[in-house]
Amino acid sequence: MSSILTNNSAMVALQTLKSVNNSMTETQSQISTGKRVASAKDNSAVWAISKVMESDVKGFNAISESLSLGESTVAVARNASETVTDLLTQMKGKIISANESNVDRNKIQTDISALTDQIKSVVGAAQFNGLNLLSGTDDVNVLSSLDRANDGSVSSSDITVTRQDMTYDAGVMGTGATLAGNISETLGSNSLAGVAGDEFSNSANTMTIQVAAGTAGSSNTYNLQVAGETVTFTSAASGNTNDSIAAGITAALNAAGIEDITATVATDTITISSLSKFDDVEVNMTTSDAAVTFDVNAGGATAGGAGFSGETLEARASEVAFSATAAVSEGDGYRVSIDGTNYDYVAGKNETFEDVARGLKTAVDGAGLANVTTKVTYDSDNEQWVLQLDNDGADLSLAVDGNAGGTATGGLAGLDDLDVTTDNGAAAALQNIETFIDSSIDAAAAFGSVEGRIETQSEFIGKLTDSLKSGIGSMVDANMEEVSARLQALQVQQQLSVQAMSIANQAPQALLSLFR
Template sequence: MTSILTNTSSMVALQTLKGINNNLETIQNEISTGKTVSSAKDNASVWAISKVMESDVQGFQAISESLALGESTIAVAREASETVTDLLTEIKEKIVGAQEENVDRSKLQDDIDALTDQISSIASAAQFNGLNLIQGSDSVNILSSLDRASDGSVTSASISVDRQDLTFDAGVYNASGTDLSGNTSDSAAAAVNTAVTEVLTLSTAQAVDDVLRLQIGDTTVSYTATTTTLNDAADGLTAAINAAGIEGISATVSGAAITLSSTVAFEDTDLTFGSTGSTTGAYTGDNKLEARAETVTFSATAGVSEGDGYRVTIGSQDFDYVAGKGESFEDVARGLKIAIDGAGLGDISTNVTQDSSTGEWILQVDNDGSSLAFSSAGRSDGTATGGLAGVNDIDVTTDEGVSAALSNIETWIDSAIEAAAAFGSAEGRIETQSEFISNLTDSLKSGIGSMVDADMEEASAKLQALQVQQQLGIQALSIANQSPQSVLSLFQ
């Protein structure tokens, strides 16, 4: 049946053409946008996932900028630390040169002062965008990553970089802080210049021609007995000790007792007695002469926290050192030594040593002048001392100053080297993280592209096919629309 009111063929052709046009519009949109999913209506779940990933990409791009800024800041600090190390090495050369007696120490002092001023200038200028990592002690956090958990929550991660204080700041000892005196012990209430003594009493008679030997440190003295009397043996051995000219060691005798006196400041002197002959000689007394210097001994078990300050009082003068982050009692002992040496006290000399049996660090203070009060104390919550404190107090114009500078310069050089090494390690870590973030960002972009980007080869093929289908659809609709006209021939 042919109807002029209902043209079924035309309706079918029209619907087909509409479908072709819709598909053509879709493929044209893919070609123009480059995406198969350009809005939520295209594919809601894929669009949502891609948008989350795109936000992460934006975040990682900001992190890359943060890492670049941090890397540049640390690079400046590393370069500054390396330069300071070189300058300290030059100062060491000047100090070594000042050991000679036929040099102009005042000119060497001028050179050292100039190098010291340069170090101070570097410490002040080593900043990037206002951040200086070789001043102060607070850590700096550099944004390094965004971590997305399975539940969708996001947290940030940072790389912590410790400042390395290379200033001359003396620090601030907080006298009202928590008492830390339990971490130290001092050997006496006064530093005196009197010799340390040890009495050796010969206790076994010897025969004529027996040889008595006493080893004092690295020197051995001997006496060949001419009588069997202990007093004579003591007299003869005492004379041999004094004749040996052992630096800082002398002897007196009373009966069979030999009194050894030592002004050796920083080392114990071992004593070993023996004899050869018909009789084995013996004596009563200790097997060493203790060092004369007074000591401050630091605990081998207690820890050191940032801001812990320790004070040594000599006479009426206080000498302080306040620990920075990550320091030990070795740092404290050496810091106090530098503080005392910097005062230029002519009769006071210092040394730092470690007890091999207990692991305790010991500050030794020797007095070659009149007796002075001596004590130590400790308090928490101070302001840390700069890592190069005391460099600006170097004085090579005196024998005492040269000796102190030579013993302390290695401490300062080690501090600068450790600072440069720490910055180098942090810079390497940030460089690695920056490279990872760059690769991760590329991977995320690739993942987003695989989900939403259009396959242009496929789109091109579809476009050509749909254009042909559109032309055919138009022709089919045209034919279907002409069908009712055939009814007119029935009425002719």
């Protein structure tokens, strides 16, 4: 049936042409934009995901800039720390020279002062964009990542850069909770116990050995070992007494010339005196005389023949011991007072009682007290760090204290107080320069470690950003080869659709022939 009112063929051709034109429009849009999903109407789910990922890419670009800034800042601090280490090593060479004889210590001190000023200049200039990681103790956080959880929430991650305070600041003792329980002084046995201020003096420590009982035999050998050196006395063939045995051993000991050791005798009792500052002196006795007994420090007689061993003549120095169990927190300050003058050290972050002991040693040494010398040791028996202080002059008072809540002492505090113009000063400087070198090496190593971490994170962020961009592209970018081929096909379809439309429109014309 033919109709001039309804042309089904034309309608079908028209719909086909519209479909082809729509596809042509879509294809041309993909070609012009390069995107398969250019707006939410193209594919709302894919478009939403891509936009979230695009925002993450912009965030990671900002993080990359943050990491670059942080890496540069840390690199400056690391280079400065390495430079300080080199300068301190040069200073150590000067100090070693000052401990030699026949040198001009004043000229060496001038060189050391110049190196000290140079180190201070390096530390002061070690800043990037106004941030100096060699000054202060506050941590610096470098933004390193954005972490998106499954629920869509976003959190940031940081790389913490711990400052390494390499300043000369003395620190400030706090007024917080008392820390007196973490520090205690033990006066040397030579000290004047009970005297106001707990004075410690320069007198010798002593040990008594009484040749106590029995009848001395003939031609016996007595071997007395003091400070690792053995002296030998052989008794006469006859006429020996406890007094003569004591006198003979005393004479042999004095003749040996053991450093810091002297002996006197009174009847049958030997008194050994030790001026050893920091080292305990062990005393042992062996003998072939089974007839005599020895009474050490009136502590009970030991039979002859067996002798005695393991007796200790304590070091002269007084000791400041630190807790074996307590922790050290930033701002914890500890004080040693010598003759009314305070010497303080305030701990920084992640420090230990070893750092506190060495800091106090540096503070005391820096004062240049003519007759006071110091040494830091570790008491392995009690598992605690100990600061030993020896006084080789007039009696001095000694007291200790501690409080929390202070401002930390700089890592190079006391460096500008090194003085090699005296024997004690040169010896103390040689010990303390090692502490300063260790501090600068630790600082450079810490900065090097975190710089490597920032560099690794920066590389990862770059690769992650590229991966995100690639993922976004795979979701929204158009396949240009496919679109190009499709366009050509659609162009052919469009031409055929137009031709079909023309044919369909011509069909009613055939009806006119029926009316001729």
